[in-house]
Amino acid sequence: MTLPDARVVVLTRQGCHLCDDALAIIETVCRDQAVSWQAVDVDSDPDLRARYTDHVPVTFVDGEQHALWFVDADRLVAALG
Numbered sequence: 001m002t003l004p005d006a007r008v009v010v011l012t013r014q015g016c017h018l019c020d021d022a023l024a025i026i027e028t029v030c031r032d033q034a035v036s037w038q039a040v041d042v043d044s045d046p047d048l049r050a051r052y053t054d055h056v057p058v059t060f061v062d063g064e065q066h067a068l069w070f071v072d073a074d075r076l077v078a079a080l081g
Contacts (some may be wrong), residue, residue: 008037
């Protein structure tokens with residue numbers, strides 16, 4: 001699996017309310033911290049879909065898994081620090 005070069009990457013899926021919640025937090029934190037981020041639809045890649053199935057959202061910081069299902073804004077800020 002190759003993730004984009006953004007500091008924060010979140011794997012999402014259409015129609016996922018947890019994904020929507022995570023995206024709102026990630027967008028706000030990354031904007032405030034001036035950090036690049038990108039969302040990737042897990043269904044756009046067969047390998048991602050096979051690996052993560054219904055385990056989304058998954059958030060990565062600097063290529064390392066940071067959070068599964070829920071994103072805590074304070075924890076994300078600390079990880080970016």
